[in-house]
Structures are given as C-alpha cells and as structure tokens.
Amino acid sequence: MELVLFDGFNGLIQGAFYALMALGLSLIISLNSVINFAHGGFMVVGAYLAFALAPYLGFWGALIAGPVLTGILGILVERFLVRYLYARPDPVYSLLLTFGLALIIEDSVRSVWGAGGVPFAIPSWLDSPVSETYFFITGYRVFVMSAITLAAGALFAFLRLSRFGVRIRAGILDLETVAALGVNVYLLRAVNFAIGIALAGFAGVLAAGVLQLSPTMGNDVIMATFVAIVVGGIGSLFGSVLGGLLIGLAAGVTSAYYPVASDVVIYVIMAIVLIVRPRGLLGQEGLFE
Amino acid sequence: MSAVLRAQDLHTYYGKSHILHGVSIEVAEGELVTLLGRNGAGKTTTLRSLVGLTPARQGRVELFGHDTTHWPAHKISRLGVGYVPEGRKIFSNLTVLENLSVPVSRPGRWTIERIFELFPNLGERRSSWGRQLSGGEQEMLAIARALLINPKLLLLDEPSQGLAPLLVREVFRTISSMRKEGISILLVEQNARFGLDVADRVYVMNDGEVVHSGCARELAQDEEQVRAFAGAESRAAVG
Numbered sequence A: 001m002e003l004v005l006f007d008g009f010n011g012l013i014q015g016a017f018y019a020l021m022a023l024g025l026s027l028i029i030s031l032n033s034v035i036n037f038a039h040g041g042f043m044v045v046g047a048y049l050a051f052a053l054a055p056y057l058g059f060w061g062a063l064i065a066g067p068v069l070t071g072i073l074g075i076l077v078e079r080f081l082v083r084y085l086y087a088r089p090d091p092v093y094s095l096l097l098t099f100g101l102a103l104i105i106e107d108s109v110r111s112v113w114g115a116g117g118v119p120f121a122i123p124s125w126l127d128s129p130v131s132e133t134y135f136f137i138t139g140y141r142v143f144v145m146s147a148i149t150l151a152a153g154a155l156f157a158f159l160r161l162s163r164f165g166v167r168i169r170a171g172i173l174d175l176e177t178v179a180a181l182g183v184n185v186y187l188l189r190a191v192n193f194a195i196g197i198a199l200a201g202f203a204g205v206l207a208a209g210v211l212q213l214s215p216t217m218g219n220d221v222i223m224a225t226f227v228a229i230v231v232g233g234i235g236s237l238f239g240s241v242l243g244g245l246l247i248g249l250a251a252g253v254t255s256a257y258y259p260v261a262s263d264v265v266i267y268v269i270m271a272i273v274l275i276v277r278p279r280g281l282l283g284q285e286g287l288f289e
Numbered sequence B: 001m002s003a004v005l006r007a008q009d010l011h012t013y014y015g016k017s018h019i020l021h022g023v024s025i026e027v028a029e030g031e032l033v034t035l036l037g038r039n040g041a042g043k044t045t046t047l048r049s050l051v052g053l054t055p056a057r058q059g060r061v062e063l064f065g066h067d068t069t070h071w072p073a074h075k076i077s078r079l080g081v082g083y084v085p086e087g088r089k090i091f092s093n094l095t096v097l098e099n100l101s102v103p104v105s106r107p108g109r110w111t112i113e114r115i116f117e118l119f120p121n122l123g124e125r126r127s128s129w130g131r132q133l134s135g136g137e138q139e140m141l142a143i144a145r146a147l148l149i150n151p152k153l154l155l156l157d158e159p160s161q162g163l164a165p166l167l168v169r170e171v172f173r174t175i176s177s178m179r180k181e182g183i184s185i186l187l188v189e190q191n192a193r194f195g196l197d198v199a200d201r202v203y204v205m206n207d208g209e210v211v212h213s214g215c216a217r218e219l220a221q222d223e224e225q226v227r228a229f230a231g232a233e234s235r236a237a238v239g
C-alpha cells in the first residue's frame, strides 16, 4: 500500500511537470503553428540557469530569474528563427529547425557545464519530509506541486481575464481575422512563444531540485509531453493538464506493480485514447469550453 | 470629393493561381460602393488584397493617401479600416464580450456601451459563447467588432449571406445608418436588389476583372444587365 502511495505521489509530481510542459508546448503549437521539439531543451536551459544563478541570487532569486531569462531566450529564438517558419506551413521545416535547435541546446549545455549531472541545492527547510509515515512527501515536493498549480492558474487567468490573453485565444482560432482587427499578430506570437518557453524554463528550475541536472534531462520529458498533449486533445489547454497528470500518475502506479512497463504505459494509454476518442479527451472542445 | 480608397491594377495570387487580373476600384469619402459578381469572380480576394490579408503582387493600394500595398493587416486596420469577413469569422471559442475586446480601438464614438445600445441582442447575450449565437446575431457581432475600430472605411463581405429576409433588411438598415454617420463603405453583395438599392456606385466583377462600373441606380433599372452580370441569384431578387 505504502509503495503504491509512494509511486502514485511520484507519478503525480511527474505528471505535474508533464502538464506544465504540455501547457507551454500546447500554446506554441496552437498559435505559432510550430511543433517545438526543442521544448525539452528549454527546460534544461531553465534548470542550468537556475543552477548557475543560485549562488548569486539564492534559491528564490534563481526561481524567478531562470524562467525569465529562458523566456527572453525564447523571444530571441522566435525573432530570429521561428518567425521564418510562419510562411512555411509544411511541418517538415518546423521539425527540422526545432530538432536542430534541441541538439544545439543540449551540446551547448554540455560544453558549458559538462556532461555529468550536477546537484542543485534547495533550502534545507524545504527538503525535509512533512511527516514521518509519508517520508516521500518532502516539503519541496509539496512546494513543487503548489508552484505548478499556481503557474497553471496564473496562465489560465491571464488567458481568460487580460485583453492580450483573449487575443491569444482568438488568434489560436483565426489569426487572420485577429490581424484584420488591428492586432499586431507578430507581437502576439512572439509573446506567446516566450510565455510557452518561460513555462518550460520554470519546469526546469523546479525539476532541478528534484532530479539530478543533466544535459539530456529534457529528452525524457519531451516525448511524455507530446503524449500528454495528444491524450488531452490538441488545442485544449485543460486537456494538456489532464493528459499530463493522467500519464504521470499511470506511469507512477505502473512502476509499483509492474516496473518494466512503466515507460511503455503512457504510449498504451495514448493508443487507447486515440482509438476510443481520436481527438483526445478534451479535443473537440476549443479552449476553456 | 477625395478618394479614401484607390486600388489600381491589382494582380493577386493564391500560390501560383493568378486570381485578380488588374482590378481597379475607388471609394470616395462618404460613398457607399457595391461590388457585385458571380461566385468565384474574385470579390473576396479583392477585399483581402485591400486589407492586407492577401497582398497584391502587382498594382497599388492607396488608403487615405498612404501606399498600403504591402502593409501588414494590423497597420491597415489601424488607419481606420474595418473589415467584416465573408462567413463572419466570429471567434466561436470566445464570449460575445470577449469577441468585442479583440479589436484594437481607435479613439472615436464607438464604444462597447454604444454597440449594446445599437444591438440590444448582443448586450443580452454578452456572456454567451460565440458559437451559441444565431446567424443573425453572429453577423451583428461581426459588424460590431469592426465598428469598435472606429473605422473611416468599412469593408463588408456578403453580410446578408444565409440570413432570413427580415434579418437581411435589418443588416441593410444598419449599413445605411453607418453610412449616415459618415463612414465610407465598400460592400460585396450577391443580393443585387439590396446591393444596388443602398449604393451610390457599383462595380461588377467577373473572372478576376472589373467588367462594369457606374451609377448604381442606372444599373438597377436595367434588369437584363443585372441578370447578365450578377448571375442566377439576382434573378429572383430583381424579378
């Protein structure tokens, strides 16, 4: 029983990371029409930036500065690379570009910080278990869950309540008409891309405190993130959250009962969902409906 | 009267297909001009070239004295060009109120309050999702959205399409009242009777070219020619 709880909780944490990654990637796929294979790479960038900045800014400073700097990197990447994809609807171009970008990011991180893992120190009061029975629920893990919930909530509030957010949602449906109504859609797409990338950076910083940092840590996450989006339904942000939590939990629980299948189970879930409901769990409904 | 819109010799393509073959159109200040033509004549493509969605590869678009041929759509809109696209294109995943917060408003008399006065239905349904609206309400929303720009020039693409006769009349009443406010209007219409009724001047397109231009009243009286120009749909309307 305890083992199931342990793995279930681990799975939930894992799922929360997938959900956060899937939210950003979903935004980028929907509005920028780019399938961003480098999304895991930006997560790594966020993690290493936090690692590098923590000695100067402390944990909390790094927690803010990491995502912000990753987002700024996202703006540059959008401005000088991704923007040229908009006139080329063939997805081959976006796959080539972002796949190449992912390799460049991975190797850059490796050449700056080395190939081995490095530890990331979190405040010690966050690192102790909240109870003795449930030793695996450390304060930090509770903190990670809260932080991800907060970030997702802030994103939904932004998209629902701010004018800029409303325009992003409108643009996801029909970018041309948004442009014809006077909205600078170049800016809209740039900011949207940066938000998605900053969320990946935030996931990276949080992950830095749970996992060992390594240049390839994004690779394990990116496939699961795509699966989360497909399971939840492409175009539905709630679906991304749901899909992420679901596959994280499934992988966690499976590793308690049948460890060898824990990597495969997410693909099995994806296959079942696609057979029963080809548009994903929340796919037929647009954003927020 | 000075021209608010002057398009000269537009050649527009979708990929490799050459759609507009030298279209020239003018709208003077305060004028209501109707663009008639059969299905596939190039009316929508002409409007898209004017608002920057499918820029012309050759020719020149001048709006309020600016050469806007290659301007991005949002810059053209911000000059004061309102666009009501074919098929309305309202945002079905947004509420009515959210739909109305998408346009970038120029300073002017049109505010959301005033929109709800003019279209009380929209006010009542402000929290409904766009996709829950009837065709008539969607058309009003699309017009309202364009008015919030506070346009000096309004381009409407078949606003009466698919609406019941009573609603068609309401749409045309709205268009006439916009015009009385001093907004210049370019109207694409398949319904020749209404289109000619409200217009000062008319252009008729066929196969990507303007094949007739002149006074709307004169053309309206020549049923034979209306039939020849505007195709089957005008027959019932004119006859």
Ligand SMILES: Nc1ncnc2c1ncn2[C@@H]1O[C@H](COP(=O)(O)OP(=O)(O)OP(=O)(O)O)[C@@H](O)[C@H]1O
Pocket (backbone or CB within 6 Å): B014, B017, B019, B037, B038, B039, B040, B041, B042, B043, B044, B045, B046, B086, B190
């Ligand atoms: N996206 C597109 N790609 C390729 N060809 C197109 C596209 N849109 C329209 N066309 C072609 O361009 C021509 C003109 O189309 P357009 O929509 O401008 O006509 P229209 O006069 O508005 O017709 P309708 O009255 O049916 O709305 C047609 O032959 C159409 O098939």
Ligand SMILES: [Mg+2]
Pocket (backbone or CB within 6 Å): B043, B044, B045, B086, B157
């Ligand atoms: Mg048309």
